[in-house]
Amino acid sequence: MDTILEMRGITKAFPGVKALDNVSLAVRRGEIHALVGENGAGKSTLMKVLSGVYPAGQYEGDIIFEGETKAFYGIEDSERDGIIIIHQELALVPLLSIAENIFLGNERARGGVIDWEETSRRTAELLARVGLKERPETKVAHLGIGKQQLVEIAKALSKEVRLLILDEPTSSLNESDSDVLLDLLKEFRAAGISSILISHKLNEIAKVADTITVLRDGTSVSTMDCSGGVQEDDVIRDMVGRPLADRYPPRKPKVGDTIFEVRNWTVRHPIDTHRNVVDRASLTLREGEVLGIAGLMGAGRTELAMSLFGRSYGTWVDGEAILRGQKVDLSTVPRAIDAGLAYATEDRKSYGLVLDQSIRRNVPLANLEAIADRGVVDRRRESEVAEDYRQRIRIRSSSIEQPTVNLSGGNQQKVVLSKWLFAGPDILILDEPTRGIDVGAKFEIYTIIRDLAAAGKSLIVISSELPELLGITDRLYVMNRGRIVGELPTADATQEKIMSMIIRSDRKAEGATHG
Template sequence: MTDDFILEMRGITKDFPGVRALDNVDFKVRRGEIHCLVGENGSGKSTMMKILSGFYPYGEYEGTIIFDGKEQRFRNIHDSESVGIVTIYQELALIPELTVYENIFLGHEIKRGRFIDWNETIKKAKDMLLHLKPDLDPSRKVKDLGVGHQQIVEIAKALSKNVKLLILDEPTSSLNEDDSENLLRIIRELKKKGITSILISHKLKEVVEVADTITVLRDGKMVGRLEKREEFTEANIVKYMVGREIEDIYPKRKKREFGEKIFEVKNWKAYDTSLNRYVVKDANFYVRRGEIVGIAGLMGAGRTELALSLFGNAKDYIVEGEMYFDGQRCNFRSPSEAIKAGFAYLSEDRKVTGLILDFDVRTNITLAGLKQLKKGLFVNDNEEIIVAERFKESLRIKTPSIEQKVMNLSGGNQQKVSIGKWLFVKPKLLILDEPTRGIDVGAKYEIYTLMNRLVEEEGMSIIMISSELPEVLGMSDRVYVMAGGKIVGELSREEATQEKIMHMAVDY
């Protein structure tokens, strides 16, 4: 492999109030390679890519960027795109109401004179999609596409800007297995065309599969650079990431007897009037005290819809069936009713429905249980500070202070704030919807350890919805499988395998 570097970042240092995000980092990428950037949440990966993309302009950091043989001083994202650096972020930057072809050329429209040449736009969009997803109709609106197809539109958009270096930030975090495989295939195809890629990912299996070179960051410093010829292993990468070996990502569970049924639903249905169909059909399942019950299934199986219909029916579905919680028949009419009864739900999308990003850590942690902190008409500030500090310490939330805005925290620490919010209300039953999506292996281990402590020491019950089958198998005492809105199977911890779950999920 030649040392023709398309990118060199030298001595990059970046400070935020109270924290050094990057500390004298050197980072090199060879022309035409797939270079994976890994590290725990808060290690500095996204900050470094935001510097490279011009999101943080020259002058707001120390160090030098050399791209394609020239020193660059990007003032904004447009500057970096003009030399061929394009970033695809985890939160896709598409306009749902526009068509695929309109999104691909948005901001750099093809014009004939003063007017947009729509015929040429559609033709070029088709040509681009031919190599990415030939059956994707460019006239479809983006809002009608699945996340996997939206990712492809983002890549086509990057190609339309004559990209030389493509940065992909957690591109498969929201994708199912098939869409993830297709996306990785496309990245390999782009490599054959001479396009260099930087891939940020927490999915180490994917990293090992596609990377030519791996750079590992920890606490804002570069701690390792692994080459393909040095046989990549997940264990080796984890050791660099967390500074220690984690022999088993899933903490050992104590063998124990479970208590009585704390929660049960019978013949439960949920009808979505906006879609004119049932999203949950005749669901029957139960949870015992001190038990972790996993719910597995493919995207669109109805897992989140089931959770929302039970937790106060936040989507206003038409619901039918029976629900029993803590010995009482109930039907929560709002999330606040569910919370009052001892039921909590951690949303799969912490940034949209789980947290208020503009608010600080303290406010987000206490938000769901403010009544506990009221003194007359007002919130007792001193008590609120004590509560927030307690959860900051017990959950090991990395933040300069509880007054820090949640938007400035890493994904793993945002997730810990979300969990702290629900632990404060002391639920008897906690639904965790994709609890480790988009967070690193070290933070995952901490969340798994916390889950075990909650069920073993505090007698809480947990329903865990997850698209990661190893997670379902590693953490669940029993597993229910959903498909097409139905619960199609139940497996004990001993019976459950990836093969059995997948067969149930696809053969219902």
């Protein structure tokens, strides 16, 4: 297999930090090359150099593509050569159709007028190639995140891609959607298209990668050939610079009496008001317990969590919440916070943080009264609180003045947790708390969860990663189609048992429909 890409001695510096230090990378034609490393290791920076986001002249080193030394001054230059990057945050316009999105900026036109017939025909061909059955005129807003990811890939194919770069493409996908995308990469490999896959999901990388390159602290540490198989422990060791003997911190649970109970909680979809997104859900949570909620994407887990937290999703229809034996009013977010609840969203960038503000400004946000004097924020107290949590939760940053947008995903998640911990909750609902963060940062988040439970806090953890739930929780509920369809102690749980609960509930629902 000949080499399609070489990056030699790439060095990229920002004020006060060297993001890449003499990094080299070689990708063969028609291979899937995985690029892994902790958050902040330099993976995305390296790909931005390659794609021209950081233009030639702003870095040192050489890019050789198809045997020629290249100088890309923007994304248009790299795309012209067939290098297409799909970022973690999808760049689609929700209110435009699939066809309009695929050819946005690359319109099929004659005499300056868009040829809609040709656009629709070509879109249908591309959708068939990525396995989507949607019509070209379907609005992107009506697609799930998995299908939107496939639209992005169809868009890349429309530009005659030769090297496809995917940055965390499955971070928001469930297991079945992830498998569809990974199978598509295998098809591209068979067609001679090369791919660079950035992912924290080592099990997925093991399924498809031909080669793995590990970055750590802005340097290339190792490159592994996967033809004979690769051990995840070896990859983790190179990523974090030490063996990680255990993925999950050891824990001795001290679970007390029931502190929180939800009975027959029912919530309708905010637009499709005849559809229940949470359907008569009941659960209990005990003091010092880590309770997991498992389920496929769309099962209703996030809808349940958000609706409990001040009815911040959908239309509440029925049900009651009991806190320490008394009915509690959770009808608004302030009332939920006053009752001792906190909710760390799955989308930390859109809803968890004010990204252009500093750590100092973000940490106290959920409890401003505690740092205010007569309604005016005390800047000295604000700084003390932010610095206290920066040290206590080990947020890696230059100072509390660093904007949160410049932090790695793991450290952004720590700021979100700090914000809610400062509010002094008794019950924390953590929705996908480790999404998009590396294995080392995950361990630190798991340790925080363990320590909170040991201090008597009660936690509800929602996660799409079943091994994670099996590794950190005491008890599990399984959700499907808005209903809780199973409960079992984590000690008795397996991935197979969880999936069988979901499948049985599907069969039961289909039987009821046909009956």
